[in-house]
Amino acid sequence: ENTNKDYLTVSVLSHRTSLPAPMFSRNDVSIWSILKKCIGMELSKIAMPVILNEPLSFLQRLTEYMEHTYLIHQANTTTDSMERMKCVAAFAVSAVASQWERTGKPFNPLLGETYELIREDLGFRWMSEQVSHHPPVSAFHAEGLQEDFLFHGSIYPKLKFWGKSVEAEPKGIISLELPKYNEAYTWTNPTCCVHNIIVGQLWIEQYGNVEVINHKTGERCSLIFKPCGLFGKELHKVEGYILDKSKKKLCAIYGKWTECLYTVDADTFDAHKKSDKKNSEEKKSNMQTSVDEEPEEMPLPDGDTVQVIPGSELIWRIAPRPDNSAEFYAFSTFAMQLNELEEGMKGVLPPTDCRLRPDIRHMEKGDIDSASAEKKRVEEKQRLSRKNRSKSTEEWKTRWFHQGTNPHNKAQDWLYSNSYWDRNYSLLPDIY
Numbered sequence: 001e002n003t004n005k006d007y008l009t010v011s012v013l014s015h016r017t018s019l020p021a022p023m024f025s026r027n028d029v030s031i032w033s034i035l036k037k038c039i040g041m042e043l044s045k046i047a048m049p050v051i052l053n054e055p056l057s058f059l060q061r062l063t064e065y066m067e068h069t070y071l072i073h074q075a076n077t078t079t080d081s082m083e084r085m086k087c088v089a090a091f092a093v094s095a096v097a098s099q100w101e102r103t104g105k106p107f108n109p110l111l112g113e114t115y116e117l118i119r120e121d122l123g124f125r126w127m128s129e130q131v132s133h134h135p136p137v138s139a140f141h142a143e144g145l146q147e148d149f150l151f152h153g154s155i156y157p158k159l160k161f162w163g164k165s166v167e168a169e170p171k172g173i174i175s176l177e178l179p180k181y182n183e184a185y186t187w188t189n190p191t192c193c194v195h196n197i198i199v200g201q202l203w204i205e206q207y208g209n210v211e212v213i214n215h216k217t218g219e220r221c222s223l224i225f226k227p228c229g230l231f232g233k234e235l236h237k238v239e240g241y242i243l244d245k246s247k248k249k250l251c252a253i254y255g256k257w258t259e260c261l262y263t264v265d266a267d268t269f270d271a272h273k274k275s276d277k278k279n280s281e282e283k284k285s286n287m288q289t290s291v292d293e294e295p296e297e298m299p300l301p302d303g304d305t306v307q308v309i310p311g312s313e314l315i316w317r318i319a320p321r322p323d324n325s326a327e328f329y330a331f332s333t334f335a336m337q338l339n340e341l342e343e344g345m346k347g348v349l350p351p352t353d354c355r356l357r358p359d360i361r362h363m364e365k366g367d368i369d370s371a372s373a374e375k376k377r378v379e380e381k382q383r384l385s386r387k388n389r390s391k392s393t394e395e396w397k398t399r400w401f402h403q404g405t406n407p408h409n410k411a412q413d414w415l416y417s418n419s420y421w422d423r424n425y426s427l428l429p430d431i432y
Contacts, residue, residue: 063338
């Protein structure tokens with residue numbers, strides 16, 4: 001009897017620390033020759049060469065939201081709702097921290113593709129499914145192994161090409177439920193932008209407003225991910241406030257999504273910002289520049305770059321990338337482990353799991369030609385089965401999620417149908 005308990009206990013002891021083969025140089029690939037055809041277009045409809053990818057599916061990339069799950073466990077230990085909000089806000093920021101320097105594009109999931117991850121050491125299990133192909137929508141559902149939280153959502157990464165940069169706006173709601181306090185939090189993610197895709201060094205920034213709402217208490221954390229600005233002064237900065245239901249500031253949160261977050265008293269924060277602004281305005285009057293230009297080169301951060309305001313408390317610091325990260329697509333240690341296929345998994349996983357997807361497996365092993373050929377093959381197979389469905393009256397049925405209303409903010413959402421972990425995978429489609 002191969003219960004998945006067995007494969008788990010083994011896997012916790014010995015996750016891999018690198019990929020089978022290092023990445024190869026992208027220097028001789030002209031991205032421009034591919035992209036000049038599609039200025040202003042939706043990029044999800046364009047077949048990109050595999051060399052621009054990283055060896056993970058977008059479903060696996062989403063799982064990286066869970067790297068800092070300890071922040072959810074921390075939220076559960078405190079009876080003060082403002083302290084919980086600090087942890088949840090830090091979790092929301094930490095969830096997008098793995099984007100830093102990740103300039104490879106994840107593989108587009110095939111319709112019906114799934115991914116699961118059970119991490120006893122981190123206290124969660126996760127499953128996700130590609131529920132729609134045009135537009136591409138990925139739905140996910142994670143739960144604490146002690147039934148101490150639910151984390152779920154659906155993401156439609158809307159990609160736009162702007163000439164020098166590609167912008168990904170992750171449409172969709174994210175919900176976190178803490179049953180112990182009968183609380184639900186929701187938020188949406190910031191926009192992510194990859195710069196210099198034609199020439200020069202690729203670099204990444206995230207910007208936009210993220211509002212984490214506690215639907216029970218009415219408290220909210222309003223965060224701004226700041227765009228970098230012309231001299232890179234604001235690169236990676238995040239700041240904002242936790243507000244009570246009458247919008248009174250309870251405390252400030254600040255830091256960088258690539259590094260760390262602090263909280264401090266709101267008045268102290270405002271006074272600090274004021275004096276900071278005064279200093280920079282004095283500097284600015286000595287230098288006149290045009291305002292709306294995109295910075296050409298990636299601005300260089302200076303050392304440990306968050307200026308800590310006296311009286312601040314650290315709420316999150318990123319786990320450092322491993323030394324070999326640059327050779328392996330800038331992966332974190334957590335990302336290195338996502339596509340690992342262990343012996344005991346084979347009889348347990350559904351046939352739709354990304355780990356069984358051949359093009360990603362070839363790419364991870366450094367075999368670009370096979371990866372490219374297999375990517376073409378599985379995408380062609382997907383097109384064919386869509387064509388056949390359109391001829392018959394057969395509709396595509398999602399297996400593990402159904403469309404419905406998000407119970408907390410009444411928006412359209414994909415809700416988990418509950419039966420994935422029963423391990424009955426007999427009627428799944430053959431997508432690879």
